[in-house]
Amino acid sequence: MKCGIVVFPGSNCDHDCYHILKNILKQDTHWLWHKDSIDLSSFDLVVLPGGFSYGDYLRAGAISRFSPIMNSVIPFAEKGGKVLGICNGFQILLESGLLPGALMQNHTRKFICKNVYVRVESTNTPFTQECQDKSVLDIPIAHHQGSYYIDHHSLIDMEEKGQILFRYCDSKGNITDSSNPNGSVGSVAGVCNEQKNVMGMMPHPERCSDPLWPNIDGQSIFNSLIAQG
């Protein structure tokens, strides 16, 4: 699989995504510089990594969406290319209009970095096809603006279309208020577009994919993508 990882000024999970895709999962992985507008058609996957692009000034993702590289990423996505946005990457995908909804400040008004559990809500996508339906992944979050919001009707619409991919849950897969770390509507942790080729998630699968640690739950997401080639 040919992967491109976008480096925005202030990206800081770019190296982690690169490490997992290139060194652990042995994929053909390349850097994409934010100032370049290039033809991405030869890529199988474009990753928008986590971090604080443009310092998260104004609003997380609000400035990055105007980066030249987004002029390549948006048409790539519109033609069916697979795009994975993690954390800040998810925020950028929302600001670019590639995904519906918005991410607000955590209801705790604090940055939160810890391991949480998410339940896989749909396996009928290129990002989750290798996951077990309703399985629980142990996965870290690290964000300040991760409270997903969308109006009630749109949320139901997305649920019906299978666009809700992950929800925060407890270790047994129960969705409760106390297992929702940031106040996201419907405990939503990750969503995709209607065409199912663009996915954004707040948790960091790249932080639980290196077998040096006992937990490699994040690999199921990357392996889903690799299985498609």
Add this chain to the structure above:
Amino acid sequence: MQNEPEITAQLVKDHGLTGEEYRRILDLIGRKPNFTELGIFSVMWSEHCSYKSSRPFLKKLPTEGPRVLQGPGENAGVVDIGDGLAVVFKIESHNHPSFIEPHQGAATGVGGIMRDVFTMGARPIALMDSLRFGELDDPRTRFLLNGVVDGISNYGNCTGVPTVGGEVYFDSCYNGNILVNAFCLGLAKSDSIFLAKAGGVGNLILYVGSKTGRDGIHGASLLASSEFDDTTEDKRPTVQVGDPFTEKLLIEACLEIMEFDWVVGVQDMGAAGLTSSSFEMAHRSQAGVRMDLSKVPLREEGMTPYEILLSESQERMLFVIEPGNEEEAIAILEKWGLDAAIIGEVIEEPGVHIEFEGKEVVNLPTFPVVDGALDLKRETQRPEYLDKVGQLNLTELPEPARGDKAFTKLLACPNIASKEWVYEQYDHMVRLNTLVLPGSDAAVLRIKDTDKAVAISVDCNSRFCYLDPYEGAAIAVAESCRNLSCSGATPIGLTNCLNFGNPEKPEIMWQFEQAVQGIGDTCLYFDIPVVSGNVSLYNETKGEAIFPTPTVAVVGLIEDQTKVMTQGFKKSGHCIGLIGFTMEELGGSEYLKVLFDKNEGKPPVLDRKHEKQVQEFCRELIQKGLIQSAHDCSEGGLAIAVAESCFSSPEEAMGATLNLESTIRGDALLFGESHSRIVISFPEELTDQIEDLALGYPVDFSLIGKTGGSQFTATINGEEYIKQDIGTIKEIWKTSLGRYAGQTT
């Protein structure tokens, strides 16, 4: 240009210089300084920059060793770890700014220490902080705690450098003067370490990073080098404002530029900004420097040379490069969206010559500015309070029949309770190196592309230092090393941040001298070089000094990253063992403070030889794969150490049963803080092997109980002393600090 003020006695005083110092300036330069030059002397001769009170004492620290590539005197210390790699580290204070403006004060403290590390050519890979606040009942404590943690979180997270641990303490001695000590560790190739030098004639001086503004002027001289009083709030404008986004770009751009061999020297613009970076570089290279301030990128119009030179605007660096490479350098910096300008060159004529708008505004030799401050030869005198607090009569201390109440009180006390509320606000995982997450004895980071890992621990028990500064400082070193040993690491280097009161008082200087001696002697015994450090004096408010607080951070090396130990019990039914022995020592303990509101007595005795054997024994057990957990006994004693091993278990509710035999008081046995003790757990069948090894050292080793069950139970000589439901006490321990921090009243 505006008219410069006349130099008067009052103006000299306002610049924090004494009459004697001013006369020394006249002697050294042979004329009256102008206003700008007076400003330069003011910052460079301040306590903060010149170490004029502390320097003679610091010479006693051992700074050499076979692994040391760079000792004190540069931006940070450098220690070789093999495989062509070196770790670069330092700890530094940002106490006064953080008290006045907690968010920005702490944030810029983090930014400053990171620049010290990447200035040397190292990529910062870990941050830690030692934070000390006043008593919980002080209304300002909660505000300061929230502000400082928020500032560190905001700055550290944005730069993509994980904050992997640290310490948080509360004591009324910090009510008027909190401590924020920031530590950074970086990784560099051992053959490409950059120093702050200017090199040969013709080399160009390249300014990199944020534009210069009016912020932070006299931060080092007036804010950091004097006591707090009623006018302290007025000094808020001297606190700098941080921009972590620019810092992140600066890290990437600087490391990219440093790949080229035309980079001669690098210095960050920290305290005293452009002044100290230019003078120190010139001085170290025994070269002359000419600079034109008109070329410095400025944030606002109308800035005077005085302001430009003394500004402490953040996120700025000074490079010296060989001529002919400026276009390539500036292209790289522009790629990262940073300001850059050639502002001067290295010249034959010695001294620093600074022009502004075509006129020479500074012409000073480097020696008087950099090294000319008087060594003050401060007097020392043993403080009288020691006679009063030194005695603790245990017979006057009522001994409770059971320990449950004391146990739960200690678990809830914020010095012992989980620091989860703090470290969950820090990104402690980014960059995928953090093998041991915060909440253990030491943080451990793998070194990518090698089999190695490094461990870091930062420590100081200032109550012990108050009762005996020499022993307290020695204990800080020993405990920090013990923390590393519990993770499996061998200590290889130390950095310290010496926080004390007003050096003009002989009693304070006595504490300082004793503490430095205590660190020095212990480092010598353990064979650990002190490679960098920072001194923070004047930590007093209205004449009330903090406890002497010599914070140490020790870095350790683990050769095999798969042999890293953690503190949590792993399995039910494992044996619990105690390395070391417990004496009847309650002096300076958390138990004494929390239960009786006393800080008296002598700190527990540190036997260095025993300590060393205990640590070596623990490391051997880890090496041989004989144990499943190791945890240091410190604040709260044995009971708290075992409870923490229960709470850190990967299993949700892991209890423990302790069956102790002893003739000493129950409270001293379970809550006393005797040193050189480590709680370990292991499968029962390995008991004989571990006991045999212990005999060989020899170290004391005893079986004290078993893991498992849903209770924490301790019996002494067959009688139940503590019995608590593990889920209940874990909840108390886990949530206590967060509940305090979040209270709105």
